Amino acid sequence: MSKNISSDYEKRISNQIYGLCSDCNRSKTFWGWCKNCNSKLFQKSFNCWTSGNEIIDQTIQDTQLNARNKREVIEWIPFDRFRNIQYLAQDGRIRSYCDDEKKQLDRKVYKLNEEDYKIAKNKDTRSPLQENEKTGFPIVLKKLNNSSNIHDGLLNEWNNFLKIIHSSMDNYSDSIRLYGITQDPVTLDYMIVMEYMSYGSLRSNLMVKKYNPIDKFINLLLIARSLSTLHKCNLIHGDFHSGNLLLQSQKYAYISDFGLCRPADNSNNSNEIYGVLPYIAPEVLRGNPYTKSADIYSFGIVMWEMTSGVPAFYNLPHDLILSLEICHGLRPKIVKGTEFDYVELMEKCWDPDPNKRPTADDLIESFKVMRSKYHSNYDRVQVPENESIIEFHPLSCYTSRKFDFSTILNEILIHSNLISSESLGSVLS
């Protein structure tokens, strides 16, 4: 990591914006947080816990020693601290409650309501709540693939997450909180413990956005900030779509799922394309490496979804033909009434030439302008009941998956180009 230029955050620390620590007399690294004193405290407790895995222990210890504020702290969380463990329908996420044993990390602790006890009575619930357990906070557990057999590569998502949290402070952006790591005692899978986003994914809220068009400027500014942080870490997301954008409220949106993040300079070594078809940039479909500009293409598709209220190409099969059409320039149809500067930006994002697409920082600037231009006091509009029913094409697929047709796709495209240039040639002669 380059340390030559200190970030604004580091400057704020050295300018003693957060004050001096009364114990060690050094600059505090955040409000109420002294990195120097807290790392010593953490170090003292290193022999009180272990994950049973050296690499995981080391990662947790490193972050505790280097944490400049509460958000950067992670811990080993024994599985028996979770209650009401429930599998969410999609993508293997698990919703649960964590007890409030360690209050020093200043998490919001909620009083558990009747609904929580109702869930506890459900037969599928593991570790149901006991009558005397009255508080906790909702979390989500995410399995690290095949992680009972851990090695460096499997820690990719975890390490990217840490990197992004660390540089979020430097970039005035925010990220989903990462609380730590745990292990299921039955399956031995290691799991990331994350903040629970009560509004779910942006995809499940698209209609709300259509009916409340001002939301998009606020949501997209935050998402662009997170994307810029990610790109400044020299990472690319690689699987950016509305199902991976999570809402804490209708205002706060975050990027999640950093499992496919990879270094921007790491060219595609596997030839594998992975993702959700409508969001994959045409050059990636054709087998070119995934780049920051490919993330921007996906961002443009999400922009469109916020105006239409439906996922892009939901009514088409997500197959080779759709890929071909995307390579030939097919894009979602602009929704009538969309603000002209918004349309202009969206079209730049999905430009077939990756070099013509804006950067994440350009997006931030544009959304700042649009937010102040279009922002006004407004009453939220309810989505009419009959609006929310969408008939998805049976061959559409919004779960990330592997595609292996870039070779055949290129053959067809080269062939069709030959034909069109030949016919063009005959016209010219």
Ligand SMILES: [Zn+2]
């Ligand atoms: Zn101190």
